[in-house]
Each structure stands twice: as C-alpha cells, then as structure tokens.
Amino acid sequence: MKVSHTWLQTYFDKPIPAPETLAKLFTFHSFEVEGLENDVLDVKILPDRAHYCLSHRGVAEEISVLTKLPLRKDAIKNKNSASANVPVSIDRRPIVTIEDSHFCRRFTGRFVENIDTISPCQSTIAALLIAIGQRSISPIVDITNFVMFDIGQPTHAFDADKIVGDIVIRAAKAGEKITLLDGKEYTLTVDDHVIADSAGALDIAGVKGGKRAEVTIATRSVLLTSANFNPSAVRRTSTRLNLRNEASKRFENEITPELALEGMRQLSSLLEQVSTDAVSSSTILRFGPIVDEYPIKAVQTIITINPSYISERLGVLVPEKTIEDILKRLGIDLKKNSGQKETAMLIKSGELWSLTIPFYRLDLAIPEDIVEEIGRIYGYEHVIGKLPDVSVSRKTVPTVFYYTEKIKNVLTGAGFSEVYLYTLAPKGDIEVAHPLASDKAAVRTNLATGLSTCLEMNVKNAEILGLEAVKIFEIGKVFTKSGSSHKETIILALAAAQVKKIKGMADAGKLFIDEALKKVASVLGFELSVKSLLSSGSRAVCEIELDRKIDDVAEFSHADLNFLYESAISYKPFSLYPFIVRDIAIFVPEASVGVTTVTATANATVAASDVWAEIEKGIIDADALAILVRHSLFDTFKKDDKVSYAFRLIFQSMNRTLTDAEVNVVMKKIYARMAARGWHVR
Amino acid sequence: MLDSPDIRKGHLHPITQTIREICAVLASLGFEIAQGPEIETEFYNFDALNIPKDHPSRDMQDTFWLKSQKEDQKKGNTMSAVMTSASTNASARRLLTTQTSAIQIRFMEEKIKAGLLPPFRVMAPGKVFRNEATDATHEAQFFQLEGLLVDRHVSLADLKGTLEKVFKSLFGHDSEIRFRPSYFPFVEPALEVDVKWGAGWLEVLGAGLVHPNVFRAAGIDPAQWQGFAFAFGIDRLIMLKYGIDDIRLLYSGDLRFVNQF
Numbered sequence: 001m002k003v004s005h006t007w008l009q010t011y012f013d014k015p016i017p018a019p020e021t022l023a024k025l026f027t028f029h030s031f032e033v034e035g036l037e038n039d040v041l042d043v044k045i046l047p048d049r050a051h052y053c054l055s056h057r058g059v060a061e062e063i064s065v066l067t068k069l070p071l072r073k074d075a076i077k078n079k080n081s082a083s084a085n086v087p088v089s090i091d092r093r094p095i096v097t098i099e100d101s102h103f104c105r106r107f108t109g110r111f112v113e114n115i116d117t118i119s120p121c122q123s124t125i126a127a128l129l130i131a132i133g134q135r136s137i138s139p140i141v142d143i144t145n146f147v148m149f150d151i152g153q154p155t156h157a158f159d160a161d162k163i164v165g166d167i168v169i170r171a172a173k174a175g176e177k178i179t180l181l182d183g184k185e186y187t188l189t190v191d192d193h194v195i196a197d198s199a200g201a202l203d204i205a206g207v208k209g210g211k212r213a214e215v216t217i218a219t220r221s222v223l224l225t226s227a228n229f230n231p232s233a234v235r236r237t238s239t240r241l242n243l244r245n246e247a248s249k250r251f252e253n254e255i256t257p258e259l260a261l262e263g264m265r266q267l268s269s270l271l272e273q274v275s276t277d278a279v280s281s282s283t284i285l286r287f288g289p290i291v292d293e294y295p296i297k298a299v300q301t302i303i304t305i306n307p308s309y310i311s312e313r314l315g316v317l318v319p320e321k322t323i324e325d326i327l328k329r330l331g332i333d334l335k336k337n338s339g340q341k342e343t344a345m346l347i348k349s350g351e352l353w354s355l356t357i358p359f360y361r362l363d364l365a366i367p368e369d370i371v372e373e374i375g376r377i378y379g380y381e382h383v384i385g386k387l388p389d390v391s392v393s394r395k396t397v398p399t400v401f402y403y404t405e406k407i408k409n410v411l412t413g414a415g416f417s418e419v420y421l422y423t424l425a426p427k428g429d430i431e432v433a434h435p436l437a438s439d440k441a442a443v444r445t446n447l448a449t450g451l452s453t454c455l456e457m458n459v460k461n462a463e464i465l466g467l468e469a470v471k472i473f474e475i476g477k478v479f480t481k482s483g484s485s486h487k488e489t490i491i492l493a494l495a496a497a498q499v500k501k502i503k504g505m506a507d508a509g510k511l512f513i514d515e516a517l518k519k520v521a522s523v524l525g526f527e528l529s530v531k532s533l534l535s536s537g538s539r540a541v542c543e544i545e546l547d548r549k550i551d552d553v554a555e556f557s558h559a560d561l562n563f564l565y566e567s568a569i570s571y572k573p574f575s576l577y578p579f580i581v582r583d584i585a586i587f588v589p590e591a592s593v594g595v596t597t598v599t600a601t602a603n604a605t606v607a608a609s610d611v612w613a614e615i616e617k618g619i620i621d622a623d624a625l626a627i628l629v630r631h632s633l634f635d636t637f638k639k640d641d642k643v644s645y646a647f648r649l650i651f652q653s654m655n656r657t658l659t660d661a662e663v664n665v666v667m668k669k670i671y672a673r674m675a676a677r678g679w680h681v682r
Numbered sequence: 683m684l685d686s687p688d689i690r691k692g693h694l695h696p697i698t699q700t701i702r703e704i705c706a707v708l709a710s711l712g713f714e715i716a717q718g719p720e721i722e723t724e725f726y727n728f729d730a731l732n733i734p735k736d737h738p739s740r741d742m743q744d745t746f747w748l749k750s751q752k753e754d755q756k757k758g759n760t761m762s763a764v765m766t767s768a769s770t771n772a773s774a775r776r777l778l779t780t781q782t783s784a785i786q787i788r789f790m791e792e793k794i795k796a797g798l799l800p801p802f803r804v805m806a807p808g809k810v811f812r813n814e815a816t817d818a819t820h821e822a823q824f825f826q827l828e829g830l831l832v833d834r835h836v837s838l839a840d841l842k843g844t845l846e847k848v849f850k851s852l853f854g855h856d857s858e859i860r861f862r863p864s865y866f867p868f869v870e871p872a873l874e875v876d877v878k879w880g881a882g883w884l885e886v887l888g889a890g891l892v893h894p895n896v897f898r899a900a901g902i903d904p905a906q907w908q909g910f911a912f913a914f915g916i917d918r919l920i921m922l923k924y925g926i927d928d929i930r931l932l933y934s935g936d937l938r939f940v941n942q943f
Contacts, residue, residue, distance in 0.1 A: 027862060028862055028863075029863065030863060031863065031864075032862075032864075032874075046739075046742070046864065046865035047737070047738040047739045047742075047865060047867075048865045048872075049865070050738065231736075231737075232735070232736035232737070233736075235736045235737075235738070236736055249738075252736075252738055253738050312835065312837060313837050313838065313871075313891060313908070314837060314838050314839075315837030315838045315839025315840065315841075315842070316838075316839065366870070366894065368870040368871070368891065368893065368894065369870060371870070371871055371891075372863070372870055372871030372872070375838065375863075375871050376863040376871070380838070380860070380861035380862070380863070380873065381860065381861075383838045383839055383842050383861065384839060384842070385839060385841075385842030385843035385844075385845070385846045386839045386840060386842075386843040387711065387840075387843040387844065387847060388711065388831060388833070388836070388840040388843065388844060396714040396715065397714065397715045398715060398716065398717055400717070401715055401717055405698075405702070408694060408698060409694075411692060412691055412692035412693060412694050413691060413692070414692065415691060415692050416692040417692040417693040417695075417937055417940050417941055418692070418693065418694050418695040418698060418940065419695060419935040419937075419940060420695055420697055420932060420933055420935075421933060421935050422822075422823060422933055423720065423778075423809065423811070423823055424746075424811070424822055424823065430721065430748055430749075430776075431748065431749045432746050432747070432748060432749070432778075432813075433746075433747040433748060433749050434747065434813075436813055436814070436815065440746075440813075440822055443720075443721070443748075443778070450935070451935075453935075454935035457935065457936065458935070458936070458937045461936070461937065461938055464938065465937055465938060465941060467937070470937065471692060472692075472935070472937070473692075474935075476809075477720050477809075479720075479721060486721055486776070488719050488720060488721055574938040574939065574942075
C-alpha cells in the first residue's frame with residue numbers, strides 16, 4: 001500500500017522522520033518497504049497487520065510506537081474517538097434492516113442534502129489521493145476514498161433520490177442481477193450479499209456500488225453509508241466475480257465494526273469542511289441524524305500473559321519496564337495480577353498480566369502475538385543465537401532418500417551428470433485446474449520424455465562441453481491416475497549418447513546405461529529392474545521405478561550415512577549464443593622441432609605445443625582470444641618426415657552471435673602466422 | 683591448455699549438493715530427515731498450517747490446484763456443479779504443494795500415531811510449486827528445505843543459533859544473519875532472515891516459533907511443547923553462492939551449467 005509522508009505528518013504535531021528513516025524503521029520493526037519515491041512509501045502490508053495498517057492512521061500509529069512521537073489525533077484506541085460531530089439540521093433518516101447479523105456486523109447511514117452546492121474544487125484531498133496513485137473523481141467520491149485510505153474504513157455514497165423505500169442488507173437471490181458502477185451486469189448467487197431497497201439491489205455489499213443510485217453531477221442529496229461485513233463472505237463474492245478492489249480488500253482482511261461509526265463521522269465532517277470552505281463561510285449542507293444498526297457489539301480481546309514468558313520465548317531478557325512501555329505505546333491496557341486461575345495453568349509461575357487489546361488490533365489474540373509485538377518493537381537484533389542442546393538424536397533417514405542419494409553418487413562416479421527438469425508438462429493424467437500457461441497444464445507421467453529432449457540439447461553442445469559422450473540422469477516423481485485418486489512414483493531415468501561415432505559401438509547409449517546400472521547394482525547389493533528402455537542407434541533412455549524396488553529391499557546401516565559433502569566450486573556464466581567450430585591441420589617438418597632441442601627423439605607434444613603457440617599468436621593478431629572458448633588437438637599423424645597436427649577451435653561470444661565472416665578473419669591471421677613459419681596448412 | 687582424455691566423472695546438480703550441505707550441518711545437531719508428497723491436500727498445505735479457508739493469507743502463494751477426478755468426469759457440466767463438488771470436500775482438494783511446511787504436520791502426526799512424543803528435530807527437503815509467471819527470479823517449481831524443532835522450551839535464540847551454524851558452514855565463518863518481522867500464519871512470531879552478502883543483506887529464508895494452532899492440528903499440546911521452524915529457499919541460496927542470475931538455469935538440464943558443479 002502506498003502511504004504519503006505528507007499525509008502521515010497530519011497525524012503529528014512534531015515533524016516525523018524523513019521517508020528514508022521511516023523506511024528503515026518499518027523494515028526492522030513493522031513490515032517491508034517495497035518502494036520509496038518522493039515522499040510516498042510503498043509498504044507491504046501482510047494479512048496480520050492488514051486489520052489496521054491498510055490506512056494512514058495505522059501506519060501513523062506504527063510511527064508513534066516506534067519513534068515515541070505522540071499522535072495528534074485520537075486514534076480510537078480503546079474507545080470511540082470524538083471526531084467532531086456535525087450539527088444535524090434535518091430529520092430525514094434511513095430505515096435500515098440487517099437480515100443476517102453474521103454477515104453485516106454494523107451498518108451506519110445518514111442523509112445529506114444540498115450536495116449539489118459543493119464546488120468541485122477539492123485540491124488538498126484530491127492531491128493526497130493522486131500522490132498515492134489514486135484518481136480524483138468528484139468531491140464526494142474523493143472524500144469517501146480519502147476516508148478509506150485515511151482510517152481504513154470503506155464508505156459509500158448513494159444518490160438518495162434514486163433510492164426507493166427502505167434499506168435492507170440481505171443475501172442475494174439466486175440469479176439476481178445488478179449493474180455496477182463499471183457499467184457491467186453481474187449475476188449473483190445466494191452466497192452473495194447486497195444492500196438493497198424495495199426496487200432491488202443497490203450495491204454488492206463490501207464489494208462495489210451499483211449504477212442505479214450512482215452519485216452524479218446532478219445529485220442533490222446523498223445517503224452516506226459506512227458498514228462492516230463478514231470478511232470470508234466478502235472474499236468469496238469478490239473472488240468469484242473477479243471484483244477485488246481497495247474496499248473488498250479491507251473487508252476481507254477484516255476490520256473492527258467499531259471503525260464504521262468513526263468512518264461515518266469523518267465522512268460527515270470532511271463534507272462539512274468542504275462546504276464551509278465556500279465564500280459565505282457557513283454550512284450549506286444539511287445533515288440528517290446517523291442511523292447506527294449494530295446488532296452484536298464487538299468485544300475487546302483480553303490476553304493473559306506472564307511477562308517472563310515474553311523474554312523466555314524471545315530468548316533475550318527484556319526489562320519489564322521496557323515491556324510495559326511498549327504495551328502502553330501500542331494502546332494496550334495493562335492490569336497486573338488480574339489473570340484468572342484457569343489461565344494460570346498455562347504459565348509456569350509468577351506474575352500474570354491482563355492485557356486489553358485495542359479494537360482495531362484484530363491480529364492480537366494469543367500470548368505469542370504479544371511476544372512478537374514486544375520482540376519486533378524492542379528489536380530482534382537483541383536476540384543472541386545459541387545452539388539448542390543436543391537432547392535428541394534420532395538419526396532416521398527415509399530408506400528411499402538414502403538409496404536415491406546413494407544411487408546419485410554411483411551414477412556420477414560412472415560419468416553421468418544429474419539434471420533436474422520440470423514437473424509441470426503440457427499433458428498428463430493429473431491436470432492443473434486453471435493453468436496459466438499451456439506448457440504447465442498437467443504434471444508429468446514420465447521422466448524419459450524430458451530427458452530425451454535434454455539429451456539432444458546437450459549432444460548439440462558436446463563440442464563446447466568437450467564431451468565425446470553425453471550421459472545424464474534425473475531422479476524425480478511422476479504422477480499417474482489410480483482409481484479415484486493418484487499415484488506418486490519416484491523414477492530414476494538415465495539417458496546417454498555417443499557423440500563421436502566409434503566403430504563397433506553402434507548401441508553405445510545402451511552400453512553406457514547397462515554399465516552404469518551394473519555399478520549401481522554392485523554398490524546397492526540388488527538389481528534395479530528397468531521399466532522401459534528406448535535405444536536408437538547411439539542414443540538410449542531408460543526408466544526405473546525406484547520406490548517399488550527399494551521398499552522391497554530396504555536395509556541399510558545408519559553408520560553409513562555420508563551426507564558430508566565438501567565442495568569448492570566457482571560458477572562461471574556460460575554463453576547462450578551459438579558457437580562456431582573450425583578445424584585446422586598443419587604439416588610441419590619434424591626437423592622444425594629441432595630448432596631448439598635438436599634431438600631425433602623429439603616427441604610430438606613439444607612440436608604440437610609449438611604449433612599451438614603459433615596459432616595462438618594468430619588469434620591474438622586478430623584480437624580474438626576472448627572468443628576462443630575451447631581448443632583441442634584432435635589428430636596427429638606422421639607421413640615421411642612430416643607431422644600433421646589437427647586442432648579444433650571453438651569460438652563463442654558471451655554477448656552476441658558470431659558471424660562466419662569474423663571467424664574467417666581470425667583464421668586468415670592464423671594462416672598468415674603459419675605461412676611466416678613456412679608451415680603448410682592442409 | 684590441451685585437454686587430457688581422462689575418464690570423466692559426472693556432476694551432482696547444485697540442488698543436490700546444497701541440500702546435502704545443509705543436511706550435514708543439521709544432522710550434526712540431531713535433525714532427522716523426512717519427506718512429503720508433491721501432490722498435497724488442502725488440509726496439510728493450508729488448513730493445518732493455520733491458513734483458514736477464505737482467508738487473504740492464502741493469496742500469499744499462488745497455488746496450482748489440480749482437477750479432481752470428479753471434475754474430469756463432469757467435464758462439460760455447469761460451473762456451479764463443479765463448485766459444489768469442490769466445496770463439499772474442500773480439505774481433500776488436491777494441489778501441488780506450495781511449501782515444505784506441509785511436511786511438518788505429516789511428520790508430527792506420524793510420530794504421535796506411532797506413540798512417539800517430542801522432542802523432535804526434523805529437516806525436510808522437497809520440491810514445491812507456485813502458479814506464477816516465470817522470469818529470471820521466479821520459477822513455477824523450486825526447492826525448499828524445512829526445519830522443525832520441538833522441545834519443552836524453545837526460543838528465538840535457539841533458532842538464531844541453529845541458523846547461524848548453517849550459514850557459517852555454507853558461507854564461511856564470518857557469515858552473519860539478521861531477523862526482520864514478517865508474517866507466516868504457521869509461526870508466531872514470524873521472521874524473515876537475511877544473510878550478510880558483501881556490503882548488503884539478502885533475504886534467504888522465512889522462520890519463526892511454531893504457532894500453537896499448528897501443534898493442535900498435529901495432535902500435540904501447545905501448553906506442553908514449543909518449537910521453531912524455518913524454510914530455506916534452496917534455489918536462492920545456490921544463486922547467491924555461485925552468482926547465478928537466472929533461476930531457470932537450474933531446471934534447464936544444460937550440462938554447460940551442471941558440469942560446473
């Protein structure tokens with residue numbers, strides 16, 4: 001939620017800290033700050049603090065608690081606040097019936113006449129709304145929105161002259177239709193609730209107002225309403241109709257019904273201020289009396305707690321005086337030694353405190369909530385870590401976990417690398433109810449499909465990986481239908497391919513897998529039965545159901561647990577751009593070796609490195625060393641007194657696609673170096 | 683710079699390596715391993731974790747709800763019929779687990795059924811799912827490692843000490859962590875934990891003291907037992923440790939990535 005520093009300042013006489021300082025305070029004591037622009041802070045209010053912090057008043061209270069600066073306005077703490085009551089000058093009053101007090105906990109309403117006399121110029125309120133990213137619509141709508149962002153109470157104004165008869169808050173009828181302010185028609189169910197008159201629904205309660213009694217430029221009198229609705233019911237309706245908005249958000253997070261009257265009073269006094277701002281300096285608006293239907297009054301929560309429990313759970317000794325001071329700043333009334341005998345059983349010994357929680361702090365219900373309040377306000381930095389006593393040591397490891405980890409070790413030993421692929425797939429037995437993307441419409445029924453694709457991709461990159469064979473495996477779950485439910489199975493899948501053709505190894509992939517599984521069997525002491533094996537030429541993919549086999553054998557020594565794993569890895573980003581391969585073979589006279597060492601037994605590697613040094617010079621000439629990512633000597637042969645060295649060069653850039661033309665330039669520079677030495681390029 | 687034609691060893695994926703590293707530290711503190719299903723019920727994933735139905739805290743995670751077999755059969759039927767069948771059997775509705783915390787409940791329930799009372803110390807690595815758009819920092823699947831400790835007296839100091847030990851092992855002895863207030867319905871107080879990283883701090887896990895309602899759901903008396911819980915985001919730790927800027931690389935199956943580990 002966006003909060004304005006200027007707006008927050010209206011709650012204080014003394015200047016509040018700068019936005020940056022507030023952001024820091026909030027981060028360590030209240031909630032995350034997701035953005036800070038000019039004097040507007042974007043604070044992340046999670047559901048626990050949403051009862052009171054989806055409002056400037058709530059955030060101002062946090063500031064007061066954290067900085068000890070007193071609030072200028074009364075913040076309804078434990079009683080109804082005394083927002084100045086506007087003088088009542090007409091007798092017109094709405095007749096309101098609440099059919100279900102479980103749904104509508106409170107409903108306040110009043111008529112206001114002469115509304116068309118308000119000048120549309122409402123600079124202060126409109127400016128504050130615009131600052132927090134809202135639109136300015138009309139003086140009345142702006143004021144209702146202002147009240148919501150100011151104290152967290154959604155309010156609504158109806159065109160009073162378009163209301164027919166009395167007001168009733170009732171469940172919608174099946175199939176009942178209403179056109180809302182957005183101009184769209186919605187069909188309701190009996191689970192929804194409406195504010196209605198004798199002509200039908202005027203408003204979907206807690207969600208959005210209807211078109212029929214919309215306040216327009218021609219509106220002469222309004223019915224102001226400020227109410228409280230059941231959070232779950234509002235959430236169900238707003239979710240089903242896809243009508244989540246600022247008002248429904250506050251209701252579904254639950255606000256205290258105590259706030260409804262406060263909202264009505266603030267709404268009235270703001271309207272009055274607007275109308276007295278006119279030249280005549282007297283009120284032109286005529287207010288009717290407030291009708292307040294409040295069937296079941298909210299009860300303040302009382303939490304009984306032993307102050308030492310707070311320090312115990314935080315793991316740091318917070319002085320009692322500090323706790324008392326924080327509670328006071330939170331508006332929590334403290335009575336000492338007033339806890340009842342029954343609740344005393346919860347607490348080991350000592351003093352009991354009875355805490356009366358402000359109405360709006362619906363998040364505070366149990367002693368642990370108080371532990372959190374004291375902890376965050378006192379500051380978690382005071383908590384000093386200590387290791388828990390090692391009182392327990394049941395070193396149990398699930399059999400399947402033990403064996404899967406063991407198998408991973410054997411397979412990597414056999415040259416197979418581990419991959420993790422996606423569980424979500426375009427198709428499968430078990431489908432996602434509302435997929436966001438077509439490739440995430442179901443969960444996989446096998447690993448082989450994904451692993452085959454993965455194998456092909458890695459085969460394409462074999463050169464740059466410097467691999468002659470690609471060998472990969474995944475251990476993961478697959479999901480199939482099983483009667484009216486589903487089955488989750490752990491699968492080991494292996495895939496292998498020989499990249500460089502080798503004579504007599506046409507089925508190399510299958511041979512690799514067989515070899516690896518033999519090793520697995522010898523280490524595990526039992527054979528894994530292959531469920532499926534697909535072998536085609538040099539490629540093979542196979543699947544094994546792990547849990548079935550392991551559940552049958554299942555015996556291992558806990559002494560054998562070897563999870564300690566030392567690693568000193570440094571990861572380097574790799575290029576996602578295509579690479580270019582060039583081979584170069586050079587005939588050099590064997591004598592050339594003798595330039596420095598002069599022995600007939602000069603071995604080939606010396607000469608090879610000599611040749612490589614010269615090639616490298618050519619690459620440096622072309623200023624291309626940065627794009628040479630790999631090279632290898634892949635062939636050597638002698639013919640008469642000459643030796644041929646064949647090198648493979650792989651070029652790739654981190655940030656662009658290389659062209660053949662630019663690699664050709666590099667090769668030319670290399671050829672030039674070769675020519676200068678009198679070497680022959682084949 | 684010439685390649686030697688040695689016999690190549692394969693590589694363990696960094697997810698496996700990191701899970702093992704954390705498990706190694708926690709095992710030295712007496713934590714045992716547990717695992718849970720990837721298809722979970724609404725009860726274990728939400729209800730038992732003090733995340734009530736029709737509550738805004740359910741929005742904190744975008745969930746992959748799965749079609750029920752009934753829905754499959756009713757394909758083509760009206761929407762309201764589907765809604766009714768789903769709501770009558772709400773807690774059995776299936777989803778792809780959104781958090782390893784669901785394993786807390788399964789673990790404690792199992793122990794209690796087997797007649798085993800706390801103390802408990804358990805760590806649970808697992809794959810979890812979130813139904814949200816993917817980008818360099820968001821994936822539809824990722825790994826978490828849950829930790830749960832239940833004993834007579836458990837405080838935030840115990841939690842901090844345990845986590846400090848893990849981070850010192852992962853990131854070195856001068857590694858530091860700090861707590862910030864947060865909200866997770868299954869812990870109270872609830873915390874975000876940051877680890878010092880260069881000149882700044884990075885958010886690496888959620889943690890807190892086990893909420894009494896979670897104990898109740900698992901059949902444990904919260905007046906007798908206390909606990910802490912935490913959940914590492916494994917992927918995030920890996921990205922941090924190795925300077926990886928795109929989470930999707932972890933699931934690419936690309937050996938240019940895996941073979942560096």
